[in-house]
Amino acid sequence: MKLHGNAEIISLYMDGxxxxxxxxxxxxxxxxxxxxxxxxxxxxxxRTLIAGAAPVKPPATLERDIIAxxxxxxxxxLFFRRIYLPAIGTLAVMVIASLxxxxxxxxxxxxxxxxxxxxxxxxxxxDINESGRKKIETQTDFHVAEKSKESPVHSESSxxxxxxxxxxxxxxxxxxxxxxEEKCIMPAEEKREAEKTMIARESAAGKPAAVxxxxxxxxxxxxxxxxxxxxxxxxxxxxxxxxxHTQNTMQNLSLPLPEVDFREKMVVAVPSRIEDREYLVxxxxxxxxxxxxxxxxxxxxxxxxxxxxxxxxxxxxAVELQKxx
Amino acid sequence: MxxxxxxxxxxxxxxxxxxxxxxxxxxxxxxxxxxxQETFFRAYRSFHRFEGRSRISTxxxxxxxxxxxxxxxxxxxQNFTSYSSGMDVKQIEDIAVAENPSHGEEATRDDRNRxxxxxxxxxxxxxxxxxxxxxxxxxxxxxxxxxxxxxxxxVKSRLARARQKLSGKILPFREVLNK
Numbered sequence: 001m002k003l004h005g006n007a008e009i010i011s012l013y014m015d016g017x018x019x020x021x022x023x024x025x026x027x028x029x030x031x032x033x034x035x036x037x038x039x040x041x042x043x044x045x046x047r048t049l050i051a052g053a054a055p056v057k058p059p060a061t062l063e064r065d066i067i068a069x070x071x072x073x074x075x076x077x078l079f080f081r082r083i084y085l086p087a088i089g090t091l092a093v094m095v096i097a098s099l100x101x102x103x104x105x106x107x108x109x110x111x112x113x114x115x116x117x118x119x120x121x122x123x124x125x126x127d128i129n130e131s132g133r134k135k136i137e138t139q140t141d142f143h144v145a146e147k148s149k150e151s152p153v154h155s156e157s158s159x160x161x162x163x164x165x166x167x168x169x170x171x172x173x174x175x176x177x178x179x180x181e182e183k184c185i186m187p188a189e190e191k192r193e194a195e196k197t198m199i200a201r202e203s204a205a206g207k208p209a210a211v212x213x214x215x216x217x218x219x220x221x222x223x224x225x226x227x228x229x230x231x232x233x234x235x236x237x238x239x240x241x242x243x244x245h246t247q248n249t250m251q252n253l254s255l256p257l258p259e260v261d262f263r264e265k266m267v268v269a270v271p272s273r274i275e276d277r278e279y280l281v282x283x284x285x286x287x288x289x290x291x292x293x294x295x296x297x298x299x300x301x302x303x304x305x306x307x308x309x310x311x312x313x314x315x316x317x318a319v320e321l322q323k324x325x
Numbered sequence: 326m327x328x329x330x331x332x333x334x335x336x337x338x339x340x341x342x343x344x345x346x347x348x349x350x351x352x353x354x355x356x357x358x359x360x361x362q363e364t365f366f367r368a369y370r371s372f373h374r375f376e377g378r379s380r381i382s383t384x385x386x387x388x389x390x391x392x393x394x395x396x397x398x399x400x401x402x403q404n405f406t407s408y409s410s411g412m413d414v415k416q417i418e419d420i421a422v423a424e425n426p427s428h429g430e431e432a433t434r435d436d437r438n439r440x441x442x443x444x445x446x447x448x449x450x451x452x453x454x455x456x457x458x459x460x461x462x463x464x465x466x467x468x469x470x471x472x473x474x475x476x477x478x479x480v481k482s483r484l485a486r487a488r489q490k491l492s493g494k495i496l497p498f499r500e501v502l503n504k
Contacts, residue, residue, distance in 0.1 A: 011485035015459075017466065039489070046492040049502045050460045053441045054434050058344035059358055066336050066365045070329070 003029045003036070010040050014047070229274050231293055231319050232308070234267040243269055243308065250307045258312075266315045268293060269308040276300055281309045282324060290318040297323060332369050335381055340365075342462070343385050349457045350393045350450075352442040360396065364389040379471060383464075387472045390454055397450060437502050444494040452487035459484055 003009060003026055012018050013026050030037050234240050237260075244257050260267060270281050270293055278301055283294040291313050343364055348357035367388050368375075375384055445453050454473060458464045459480075466484075470477045495502070 007489050008482055008485040011488055012481060015466075017481075042492040042496060043488045045499065046488055046495055047460045049495055049499065050441065050456065050491070051463075052502065053349075053438060053461065055341070055345050056348050056354070056357075056438065058341055058361065062344065062358055062361060063337060063340050066340065066362050067333050069362060069366060070332070070369050071366070 004033060005036065005039070007039060007043075010036060011043060014040065014043055229271060229279065229321075231321060232269040232271075233319055234269060235315070236262055240267060243267075243310075247306060247308055247310075260312055264315060265312050267310050267312055268319055269310045270295065270321075272305040272307060272309055273300070278305065281311070284311045284313060286314055286316065289316065290320050291316045292320045292322050294322045294324050296325070328372060332372055335385075336365055339382055339385055342382060343389055346386055346457060346462060347389050347393065349442075349445065349461060350390070350454060351396070352446060356396070360389060360392050363392045367392070379468070383468050383472055386458065386462075386464075387474075390472055393454075394450065433504060437504075440498045440501060441495070444491055444498075447494050448487055448490060452483055452490070455480060455483050456487045456491060460488075 001009070001022070009018065009022070009026055013023060018026065030040065232243065234243055240260055240262070241257060244255075248254055268284065268291055270279065272278060272280075276299075278298045280296045280298055281293055282296050285292040285294065293311075340361065344357055344361045347360035347364070348354065351357055351360060364385055368385055375381070445456065448456065451473070455469060458469045458472060459466075464472070466477050466480045469480045473480070
């Protein structure tokens with residue numbers, strides 16, 4: 001280490017902070033070096049002069065003023081600082097985060113969430129079973145309880161539900177209204193089960209409610225209609241968007257929404273598959289007061305067809321299903 | 326003894342030392358009073374966190390240095406540290422006369438204080454703080470590092486630099502200061 005002219009070493013030497021070896025080296029150097037001796041002397045004199053400055057007397061009232069100015073300690077200050085404020089802060093962050101997620105969640109992620117993975121279904125089904133409720137089978141899409149195996153409506157049927165042949169669905173009401181009417185047919189217990197299943201699934205998936213594109217009521221009505229194999233009549237843009245979104249989501253697609261003039265037209269959507277049977281729409285006939293959808297019943301096909309077969313038709317007050325052989 | 330009583334005892338014991346450090350740092354009698362008051366106020370507010378691992382004076386000096394640095398930032402434009410502005414000399418002389426009838430003796434002491442302040446004022450705030458804490462308050466390197474929140478190595482190098490610079494300023498006044 002360079003000793004000559006090294007003010008730091010000399011300063012440390014002055015304060016007795018050098019180890020034995022370095023101190024000996026410096027003392028040896030100082031004997032021969034007048035310049036370093038001069039630095040040391042100046043530093044020592046400076047310290048003496050500074051240290052000799054007389055202490056200044058503080059104002060006579062300072063002590064009293066300080067004591068008088070001390071704040072009264074509050075007993076809750078520790079609680080306030082350690083628990084209350086952090087709790088409020090955490091809550092605020094959570095609220096802001098949830099708002100941001102709802103606002104900015106990308107559509108791709110939203111679609112992924114909308115598709116319920118099998119594991120989540122299992123969790124939801126397990127929850128239902130544990131609570132002594134009936135297990136409700138579902139499709140892997142849309143969080144919809146598709147069919148209740150023990151449903152009183154179909155309990156006598158060992159196979160899938162049969163299409164209500166010749167049943168006429170009035171087409172002069174929107175999808176939501178049809179859903180409500182169908183729900184009236186649905187037994188109260190089954191309805192409760194379907195609602196519980198929905199809630200359990202949403203909870204298991206940790207999915208924000210806003211992500212659901214259809215409300216619970218609509219989902220339940222959709223489920224019932226699919227169970228009963230009846231057509232869905234779409235008469236407005238909003239309903240059209242919902243079912244198109246469902247169709248795309250279930251097929252992992254994001255096709256643009258086809259334009260339909262709902263002032264003159266309506267869309268008839270027929271489910272393609274109910275359990276182990278498929279339904280193929282063969283023909284759609286427009287009559288004076290109704291639309292007749294002719295379909296054929298088939299065994300399961302591979303690959304699975306699109307969830308709904310949709311046709312744009314002129315507005316009519318009713319839609320009828322007709323099975324052909 | 327409750328905490329307030331304990332702290333009041335500390336105030337009585339440490340006020341003079343904290344005031345002197347504040348006064349050497351800022352060079353202004355009134356501002357030194359303010360810094361001292363603020364220091365004790367803050368110390369009391371966080372006194373429940375003081376675990377006694379360092380000396381209470383080290384704890385108070387650290388707060389005093391922070392209060393002083395904050396005041397420097399606030400008053401960056403206004404150079405209040407200049408002792409030669411005259412106002413403070415007059416104030417100290419007035420106080421000295423009021424408290425001690427031997428005016429001539431106090432005036433000589435104030436002359437010495439004025440020179441020392443002018444010399445300290447030529448240093449950077451960090452170097453000034455180190456010189457005051459080491460050569461006036463005789464704090465160890467480790468304590469100074471703790472007070473100024475820096476490494477001991479930094480204290481060593483800054484102290485050497487400050488001593489060299491200060492010697493060039495103060496030694497021409499050695500005769501007056503040794504009077």
